[in-house]
Amino acid sequence: MTIDLRSDTVTRPTKEMQQAMWAAELGDDVMGDDPTVNALQEKAAKLFNMEDALFCPSGTMTNQLAIRVHTQPGSDVICDKYSHIYLYEGGGIMLNSLSSVKLLDGNRGRLSAVQVAEAISPENDIHSTLTRLVSLENTMNKGGGCYYDFEEIKAIREVCRAHGIPLHLDGARLFNALVETGESPAQYGREFDTISICLSKGLGCPVGSLLIGTKASINKARRFRKVMGGGWRQAGFLAAAGIYALDHHVARLKEDHIRARQIGDMFSDKPEVEEVFPVDTNIVIIRLAPSVPETDYVQKLAESGIRAVTFGKNLVRFVTHLDFTDEHLNEMQRRIG
Structure with a gap:
């Protein structure tokens, strides 16, 4: 038995999801007439109480489309220094939007309203x-799956509103946060101009993300998606998986979180582990002792059939998901001792 905890993107569609995919009604999405894609987009927009949505191949694309829609060449994007949009999207902010970044040092990747306010460039400074x-x-990937206090999000929104600056959410794992806090998608729809959600992580789809926003922003994003080569044809097969996931795979995310905390407990008393980051959702990050190279440790785990990833100097990450069951958890406990 291989225990794959490299990411929650490694899942396979369930039998029920596969059945929904093969039963999907199809059209040509570039021409706007794939009924299943349209149904997914309408469902997501309604869920967040926003006007429109756009189905795309990846979360990187939805994030980059949002940045392209909101910015102009020579502008800047305020984000945390560990943000996915900065670290893991191939320099897309600079390449796609000709924009710079202002990197802030948040609390495990979470910004405060005070930080944002202090970072906004003065409009009359030509330099x-x-x-x-x-x-x-x-949730914040590099922060170990931590999530925002919603009151802080609202405070950041007020800062943005006062300066006429849009607010985007990289919500790749937003539903992981929502099942912990009890907040609703519609609450988030009120605070953000655009939201990106990923269907192929905790929700278990084979591929796909959604950008949600106003009709005007989504119309612009659709044009830029085409420019990036992101137009697809009979995408209803994949959209059907997204509809199924939104209907059936959200509440069960709690199970992933419970198992992640148990993994954290497994490593908490290991002599080679210096620290286990707080486990808030489905991501577990451990800090190894300085004498233990993370690459060697991951290799040792792989030799015992446990797959994880290095996550920085002396850091190793595990991510639970719907294909990681109690049986896998018990076997993992047996293997690591």
Whole structure:
């Protein structure tokens, strides 16, 4: 038995999801007439009480489309220094939008309203970039799956509103936060101009993400998606998986979180482990002792059939998901001792 905890993107569609996919009604999404894609987009927009949504191949694309929509060449994007949009999207902010970044040092990747307010460029300073977007990430990948206090999000929104700056959310794992806090998608729809959600992580779809926003922003994003080569044809097969996931795979995320905390407990008393980051959702990060190289440790785990990833100097990450069951958890406990 291989225990794969490299990411929650490694899941396979369940039998029920596969059945929904093969039963999907199809059209040509570039021409706007794939009924299943349209149904997914309408469902997501309604869920967040926003006007429209756009189905895309990846969360990187939905994030980059949002940045392209909101910014202009020579502007800047405020985000945390560990943000996915900065660290893991191939320099897309600079390449796609010709914009710079202002990197802030948040609390495990979470920004405060005070930090955002202090980072906004003065409009009348010709030496400075113009701040045209603030981007938050929830849950925060590099922060070990931590999530925002919603009151802080509302405070950040007020700062953005006062300066006329849009607010974007990289919500790749937003539903992981929602099942912990009890907040609703519609509450988030009120605070953000655009939201990116990923269907292929905790929700278990084979591929796909959604960008949600106003009709005007989604119309612009659709044009940029085409420019990036992101137009797809009979995408209803994949959209059907997204509809199924939103209907059936949200509440069960709690199970992933419970198992993640148990993994954290497994490593808490290991002599080679210096620290286990707080486990808030489905991500577990351990800090190894300085004498233990993370690459060697991950290799040792792989030799015992446990797959994880290095996550920085002396850091190792595990991510639970719907294909990681109690049986896998018990076997993992047996193997690591």
